[in-house]
Amino acid sequence: MATAVASACDREGNPYFDVIGVDLPTAEGAAKVEAINRGELPLTTTDEELLAAFAKTRQMGNLHATTDPAAYERADVTVVDIHLDVLRHDAVPSVNFDGFRRAIRVLGERMRPGSLVMVETTVPPGTCERVVAPELAAALRQRGLPEDAILLAHSYERVMPGRDYFRSIVDFWRVYAGVTPHAAEVCAAFLSKVIHVDRYPLTRLHSTTASETGKVLENSYRAVNIAFIEEWGRFAEAVGIDLFEVIDAVRMRPTHSNMRQPGFGVGGYCLTKDPLLAAIAARDLFCRSDISFPFSQQAVAVNDRMPLRTLDELRRRLGGSLTGRKLLLLGVSYRQDVGDTRYSPSEIFVRAAEAEGAAVCCHDPLITFWPELDREVTGPLPSAKDFDAVIFAVPHEEYREIDLAKWLQGSRPLLFDANNVLSASQREAARLLECPIGSIGRGL
Ligand SMILES: NC(=O)c1ccc[n+]([C@@H]2O[C@H](COP(=O)([O-])OP(=O)(O)OC[C@H]3O[C@@H](n4cnc5c(N)ncnc54)[C@H](O)[C@@H]3O)[C@@H](O)[C@H]2O)c1
Numbered sequence: 001m002a003t004a005v006a007s008a009c010d011r012e013g014n015p016y017f018d019v020i021g022v023d024l025p026t027a028e029g030a031a032k033v034e035a036i037n038r039g040e041l042p043l044t045t046t047d048e049e050l051l052a053a054f055a056k057t058r059q060m061g062n063l064h065a066t067t068d069p070a071a072y073e074r075a076d077v078t079v080v081d082i083h084l085d086v087l088r089h090d091a092v093p094s095v096n097f098d099g100f101r102r103a104i105r106v107l108g109e110r111m112r113p114g115s116l117v118m119v120e121t122t123v124p125p126g127t128c129e130r131v132v133a134p135e136l137a138a139a140l141r142q143r144g145l146p147e148d149a150i151l152l153a154h155s156y157e158r159v160m161p162g163r164d165y166f167r168s169i170v171d172f173w174r175v176y177a178g179v180t181p182h183a184a185e186v187c188a189a190f191l192s193k194v195i196h197v198d199r200y201p202l203t204r205l206h207s208t209t210a211s212e213t214g215k216v217l218e219n220s221y222r223a224v225n226i227a228f229i230e231e232w233g234r235f236a237e238a239v240g241i242d243l244f245e246v247i248d249a250v251r252m253r254p255t256h257s258n259m260r261q262p263g264f265g266v267g268g269y270c271l272t273k274d275p276l277l278a279a280i281a282a283r284d285l286f287c288r289s290d291i292s293f294p295f296s297q298q299a300v301a302v303n304d305r306m307p308l309r310t311l312d313e314l315r316r317r318l319g320g321s322l323t324g325r326k327l328l329l330l331g332v333s334y335r336q337d338v339g340d341t342r343y344s345p346s347e348i349f350v351r352a353a354e355a356e357g358a359a360v361c362c363h364d365p366l367i368t369f370w371p372e373l374d375r376e377v378t379g380p381l382p383s384a385k386d387f388d389a390v391i392f393a394v395p396h397e398e399y400r401e402i403d404l405a406k407w408l409q410g411s412r413p414l415l416f417d418a419n420n421v422l423s424a425s426q427r428e429a430a431r432l433l434e435c436p437i438g439s440i441g442r443g444l
Contacts (some may be wrong), residue, residue, distance in 0.1 A: 001081055001120065001157060003041075003168045006063035008194045016193045019057070019066035020074070026281035029067055033293025036065035039051075039249055044339025044366050050166035059248035061180075073109050077190050079106035080104070080119045081157075087279070093276040095124060095284070097131055099259055104132050113149035116186045118176075119176040120157050122274055124281035127275030128154045128208035131285070133179055147392055152179040154208040156215035162337045169311040171196055175203045216281075219274035220296045220327025226260045227299035230306060233262030233441040236314075240443040255415035264393045264418040265306035265345025267334025272343045275300050307349040310418040310440060315356075317438055318416055321355035328413075330421075333366045333378055339366035347372050361387070365398045378439040392421035404429045416437065417428075 021036055023029030035042035039058045045051065057063035072078055082103055087094050100121070107117055117136065119128055137147035148160040153175035160168040174195055178184025188202055195202070202253045229247075236243035243262055253255045266272060275296035282291040315322050332342040340346070350360050350373060361372065367377045381398070384390055390413050392399055399421050415422075415430050417439035422430075430437045 006057040020071040025067040033065040046337045047165040105137040108136040116151040125212040126285035151183035152210040177205040223275045224299040227302035237443040243441040266303035267344040307345040328390045336395045389414040393423040
């Protein structure tokens with residue numbers, strides 16, 4: 001988002017904004033700040049447009065980063081994009097607002113009257129009205145300023161990390177709302193400079209709670225759609241059909257074109273937690289514990305278990321036990337063409353496989369170190385012949401292009417396609433090589 005805002009220019013090519021990215025003075029925050037100031041994007045991406053836009057901001061000299069909150073004093077607009085974790089240690093999920101409140105309080109203490117706070121963080125619906133606005137008001141009161149001296153709006157990113165990372169911000173429809181009509185107008189004017197609203201018009205909603213609900217509903221809908229398909233994948237495997245073929249046929253109906261497909265699991269920072277936010281909002285922000293979200297909660301539980309289905313299939317196909325088995329896992333990031341391992345299904349898989357006594361070698365073309373498991377990830381693709389099974393977990397381009405005859409070199413490990421990674425011709429090649437092959441969602 002910082003790159004998108006900094007690279008937005010008028011017709012003459014002059015940038016609209018000077019952007020300062022602010023992070024905490026933690027080791028992680030400071031590393032991001034230093035990377036940006038050195039001219040390096042602090043994340044791994046395969047998106048050439050994002051790299052080009054970031055390089056352009058470097059040339060124009062209008063994107064910097066700091067850990068100094070004094071930056072807020074200079075801002076006309078502060079975009080809040082910090083994390084808000086869902087705590088899932090107990091049976092009942094919750095959100096701890098403490099860090100988020102502190103961040104907002106600093107904005108209230110530092111920002112100028114008439115400036116805009118635009119919240120993009122995915123939050124329990126009601127957060128802007130019931131958490132952010134009171135926090136800003138308290139800080140403004142202490143400064144002797146009117147409680148509404150800082151404008152407040154909400155607008156959510158629909159960013160899709162991967163090959164179209166940058167475009168998914170600037171070339172995509174946006175929803176927004178303001179706590180007051182004036183805040184909504186200032187928010188729309190800001191977004192209109194960053195997003196190509198001539199092609200992707202903004203949608204204004206009547207309240208920030210409505211806008212916050214839009215984000216949570218979108219992601220809950222997608223998580224439920226994925227969980228729903230999971231049971232059909234199992235059915236397809238049992239009765240010997242190819243569910244991907246069936247889904248392609250069903251998707252021909254425009255009303256069903258977004259049906260999801262079976263796979264290895266659901267990961268990343270958003271889909272794994274967002275479906276839990278509405279229940280948290282009902283209980284903690286609106287005192288309505290009587291309103292529940294069984295579909296959304298069940299979807300998260302089903303999706304969490306998905307990688308264990310692959311494990312069950314491997315155990316069954318490898319003679320009933322994984323003890324001492326050597327497994328090669330291809331893909332540890334949570335999504336294709338993304339170098340992010342947060343809440344990756346591969347983590348659930350590796351922990352469970354190793355607990356059963358399997359030795360798992362992990363490979364990923366975009367990851368060299370896997371922080372959640374505190375281990376190096378092998379760089380070059382290892383030879384297949386040292387393994388009992390190869391699990392295709394993430395459809396990174398490198399795996400979709402593997403020449404199996406060349407790579408297998410006569411070895412015949414079990415090839416398990418957990419995420420529709422292999423093409424029909426790769427699967428056919430495996431059969432001709434008499435290599436055992438299995439997959440999620442295909443019973444052929
Ligand atoms: N990653 C996505 O694709 C995506 C898509 C849509 C929405 N979102 C939402 O955007 C938000 C951020 O997601 P992310 O993936 O970028 O998270 P992240 O954890 O990668 O980044 C958040 C950053 O905020 C910093 N931070 C925390 N408190 C701060 C403070 N008080 N002041 C300054 N910096 C602070 C953290 O140190 C961290 O670097 C979340 O609400 C997420 O749900 C993310």
